[in-house]
Amino acid sequence: DADVTQTPRNRITKTGKRIMLECSQTKGHDRMYWYRQDPGLGLRLIYYSFDVKDINKGEISDGYSVSRQAQAKFSLSLESAIPNQTALYFCATSENDRIYNEQFFGPGTRLTVL
């Protein structure tokens, strides 16, 4: 089984709809992240969480919200989706350590907003 899973893998929705993307991990990591990937822009950090009670905005948090339901679960919500949120979304995890650690990525969720 994959260590970092994302659901759904693909989603098509309409402008104005509320969408939730879910991420689960079995790695036992405290830190979790949400990124979006756009062609020519690489990955940009949306939100990150160092533990269940710690949520931080990333580079591009406007229009998004997150929920850390448990150590293993981190959800990303689009309250009112718009077409420029069409992108590939990745969840990632890392250990909670003083030394900067490798991030482990899920397979991605491809979201299309019409």
Added chain:
Amino acid sequence: AQSVTQPDIHITVSEGASLELRCNYSYGATPYLFWYVQSPGQGLQLLLKYFSGDTLVQGIKGFEAEFKRSQSSFNLRKPSVHWSDAAEYFCAVGARRNNDMRFGAGTRLTVKP
């Protein structure tokens, strides 16, 4: 904040040829540096990372990278490319004080038979 530039959007090499992918970073202190690979339809996999010490870093799949502070570069190399290396490659720089990691735009590698 730190930033990363990957000057080459797309590179084509012949199978068996050598490869060098360029990465330049901007950061006020010694950074954490990473190279990730993304195969089609897959997530990102770490190839190698640099934190400190030896500036030539060995990674998986026969890749290596060299940190050059004077040039603010962290170029990825492989002496002989295999068809399975066709993928998109991302360089990333992390700040030592937090978990803010910035990715380059990526370089897509095509391998010719």
